[in-house]
Amino acid sequence: xxxxxxxxxxxxxxxxxxxxxxxxxxxxxxxxxxxxxxxxxxxxxxxxxxxxxxxxxxxxxxxxxxxxxxxxxxxxxxxxxxxxxxxxxxxxxxxxxxxxxxxxxxxxxxxxxxxxxxxxxxxxxxxxxxxxxxxxxxxxxxxxxxxxxxxxxxxxxxxxxxxxxxxxxxxxxxxxxxxxxxxxxxxxxxxxxxxxxxxxxxxxxxxxxxxxxxxxxxxxxxxxxxxxxxxxxxxxxxxxxxxxxxxxxxxxxxxxxxxxxxxxxxxxxxxxxxxxxxxxxxxxxxxxxxxxxxxxxxxxxxxxxxxxxxxxxxxxxxxxxxxxxxxxxxxxxxxxxxxxxxxxxxxxxxxxxxxxxxxxxxxxxxxxxxxxxxxxxxxxxxxxxxxxxxxxxxxxxxxxxxxxxxxxxxxxxxxxxxxxxxxxxxxxxxxxxxxxxxxxxxxxxxxxxxxxxxxxxxxxxxxxxxxxxxxxxxxxxxxxxxx
Ligand code: NAD
Numbered sequence: 001x002x003x004x005x006x007x008x009x010x011x012x013x014x015x016x017x018x019x020x021x022x023x024x025x026x027x028x029x030x031x032x033x034x035x036x037x038x039x040x041x042x043x044x045x046x047x048x049x050x051x052x053x054x055x056x057x058x059x060x061x062x063x064x065x066x067x068x069x070x071x072x073x074x075x076x077x078x079x080x081x082x083x084x085x086x087x088x089x090x091x092x093x094x095x096x097x098x099x100x101x102x103x104x105x106x107x108x109x110x111x112x113x114x115x116x117x118x119x120x121x122x123x124x125x126x127x128x129x130x131x132x133x134x135x136x137x138x139x140x141x142x143x144x145x146x147x148x149x150x151x152x153x154x155x156x157x158x159x160x161x162x163x164x165x166x167x168x169x170x171x172x173x174x175x176x177x178x179x180x181x182x183x184x185x186x187x188x189x190x191x192x193x194x195x196x197x198x199x200x201x202x203x204x205x206x207x208x209x210x211x212x213x214x215x216x217x218x219x220x221x222x223x224x225x226x227x228x229x230x231x232x233x234x235x236x237x238x239x240x241x242x243x244x245x246x247x248x249x250x251x252x253x254x255x256x257x258x259x260x261x262x263x264x265x266x267x268x269x270x271x272x273x274x275x276x277x278x279x280x281x282x283x284x285x286x287x288x289x290x291x292x293x294x295x296x297x298x299x300x301x302x303x304x305x306x307x308x309x310x311x312x313x314x315x316x317x318x319x320x321x322x323x324x325x326x327x328x329x330x331x332x333x334x335x336x337x338x339x340x341x342x343x344x345x346x347x348x349x350x351x352x353x354x355x356x357x358x359x360x361x362x363x364x365x366x367x368x369x370x371x372x373x374x375x376x377x378x379x380x381x382x383x384x385x386x387x388x389x390x391x392x393x394x395x396x397x398x399x400x401x402x403x404x405x406x407x408x409x410x411x412x413x414x415x416x417x418x419x420x421x422x423x424x425x426x427x428x429x430x431x432x433x434x435x436x437x438x439x440x441x442x443x444x445x446x447x448x449x450x451x452x453x454x455x456x457x458x459x460x461x462x463x464x465x466x467x468x469x470x471x472x473x474x475x476x477x478x479x480x481x482x483x
Contacts, residue, residue, distance in 0.1 A: 001187050006035050006179070006203055007042060008186050010049035011196030017042055018204055021176065026093035026323040027313055028356045033180065037204035043171075043212040046200040050142045050169035051218045053197030060139045060167040063117055069194050070114035070165060074107045076188045081107075087180040088153060089314040093322040093358070094277050096315060102154040105438065106185075109157045109456075112440045113165035116461055131473045137465040139167030140244055141220035144213035146234075148226045149175035149325055150280045150380075155248075156182050158444070158455045159223045164199065166464040168221070171200045173210055177325060179203050206230065211237075220244065221464065225282075228378075228404075228449050235452070246453035246463050248282070248445055250378040251406030254399035255285035255435065256389075256421065258412035259293045266290075266411050267301045270384070273409060273435040275309065275362045278321055279382035280329075282450075283407035285435060287375060288386040289395050295388040299366055302386070306349045306362040323358040324381055330358040333381035340365045340374040340383075350383065376402055392417070396424045405447025409435045428454070 005013035016036030023032040038046070054060060077084065085099035092099075124132040145159040152174055163170050174182045179201075186201050202209055214222050214237050224234050225248040238245040255273050257266045273285030290298045314322035324330045337350045337360075350363030362382040368375050375385050389395040399408055408427040410418040415432060422430040428445045431437070438444055438456060445454035453463050 001183060006183060007038050008190065008201045009042065009046045016203060023091060024326060025090055026325055026358050032090060035203060038202035038209050040208040040212050043202050043209050044216065046171045046202050047142060047216050047218040049197035050171050050200055053195050054141055054169035057195035057198065059195050059198050066165055066167060067114040067118045069192060070110045070161060072192045073188060074110035076192060077103065077185060078107045084181050084184050087184055091178045091180045092149065092152065093314050093325060095319045095322050098277055102151055106154050106157045108440050109161045113161040113461060117165040131471050133469060133471045136468040136470060137462065138468055140464060140466050141168060142218050143168045143170050143221045143223060143464060144219045145170055145172045146210050146213065146224045147174055149178040150277065152178040153181040153185060155225050158460065162461040163464045166461055168464055169198045171202060171213055173202055173204065173213055176203065176205050214238065247451040248455060249449065249451040250404060251282050251446065251450050252287060252376065252378050252402045252404045253283050253285050253407040253427065254287040254289055255409040256395045256399060257288065257290045257298065259291035260413045261411045263294055263297045263301055266298060267305055269411055269435055270302060271305055274384040275321060275382045276436055278324055280325065280380055283429065283436065285409050286379065286384050288384055289389050289398055290386060292388040292390055299386055302364055303348050306364060309362055311353065311359060311361055321362065321382065324360065326358060333379055333383060334360065336374055336379045336383060337363060343372045343374065345372060345374060370398060370401055392421055396421060400426045403449040406450035
């Protein structure tokens with residue numbers, strides 16, 4: 001990649017012929033990098049390159065080539081971890097200690113899918129009529145992968161690694177706001193070498209770049225992570241062409257705190273669940289439900305602790321929370337702070353820092369009602385609500401009462417009770433006495449309007465495969481149906 005060439009199409013870096021844009025450092029509002037988007041025709045060119053590579057390079061049938069590539073990529077990314085983490089923090093505003101974890105998880109993801117594809121073992125099934133059947137997992141073809149700005153590299157790799165492991169060809173679109181870490185990783189891909197056209201990256205907005213990727217007839221599979229409203233539009237477009245589609249969308253996840261939990265311990269989980277990555281996390285536990293006998297103690301402790309979180313420059317080691325991503329998101333989040341107060345809730349924290357950059361302090365809304373917009377709508381910032389509940393049934397009712405169903409948490413020393421409550425929650429991931437950790441071996445995704453399909457684990461691999469049932473009769477004989 002050079003100063004000017006930021007698209008990677010058919011194994012070659014090229015200059016974008018679309019809209020010019022500047023990336024802004026969320027810490028100080030200054031220009032970080034100038035780039036140019038792909039044009040519609042460059043996006044189409046990337047899809048054609050992917051199609052040709054899928055059909056002609058042998059990538060789809062060579063498991064060893066694919067596994068070796070993923071393992072080499074993991075090693076090289078690990079060697080450049082600090083450099084990539086710095087780019088991630090500069091571009092997103094997330095503290096360095098979080099970017100480092102993202103790079104480690106990226107490496108783990110690549111290694112997991114390299115091993116996974118090598119371990120695939122298709123067994124024949126002997127049928128009663130003497131034939132044998134084999135269930136094959138085949139690559140789908142050209143996959144358009146589109147991701148948001150909050151975990152640019154990690155969420156990208158949750159799609160790229162299984163898509164490539166399964167033998168597909170990829171055209172990847174990062175968020176227009178945060179392409180820097182993945183561009184560094186594509187330099188690594190290019191250096192290691194993979195067949196031209198198997199991996200392509202195009203930069204740009206939802207229109208025309210994203211839309212072209214999703215609607216083009218050469219795209220066989222769409223895997224999208226982003227907001228629920230964007231996801232619905234993409235789902236409609238894919239439905240028209242019966243395209244395979246996976247959607248990882250928004251959330252408004254509850255964390256249920258039972259009264260047998262230690263108050264100080266519970267408050268640390270509330271902070272971690274709600275404010276990790278500035279609360280710009282799809283699974284953020286933004287609705288805290290606390291059993292009424294400890295509600296006042298939890299709220300009192302929470303009010304103190306939010307003032308102690310170290311908000312500041314993401315590049316400083318001591319920073320615990322960075323700025324919001326950009327001006328428009330800052331405006332959206334601060335508008336919710338005003339709206340919550342207008343709706344009658346009590347706001348603690350949420351002060352705007354008097355300095356450059358998009359900084360606000362963590363915010364907690366108490367005295368909330370279930371129907372308020374701050375309880376029902378995804379804010380995607382460091383803003384949580386806290387509500388009391390009486391018993392298990394009320395906790396479950398409140399927890400399930402939004403259109404979302406991405407994640408949930410339960411805190412209790414009575415693990416049996418916590419598990420039984422967890423079983424009644426409508427959420428794709430439920431953590432008991434834990435939160436936020438994405439385990440590569442397990443699944444990730446949403447119930448209800450939080451998405452369709454699952455990433456990570458075996459499910460994340462199968463999402464990039466077609467299933468073929470091959471039935472074989474070893475003898476060619478007449479079926480003797482029409483005698
Ligand atoms: P977004 O929906 O605005 O954009 C996501 C991506 O889609 C971007 O790359 C964008 O350019 C692209 N895009 C936008 N319109 C498009 C269109 N019409 N066709 C094709 N592509 C289009 O979301 P965002 O603001 O970048 O990210 C925040 C959202 O992502 C939140 O709602 C969050 O919950 C969600 N998210 C979900 C998960 C998950 O795993 N479920 C993870 C992270 C973020």
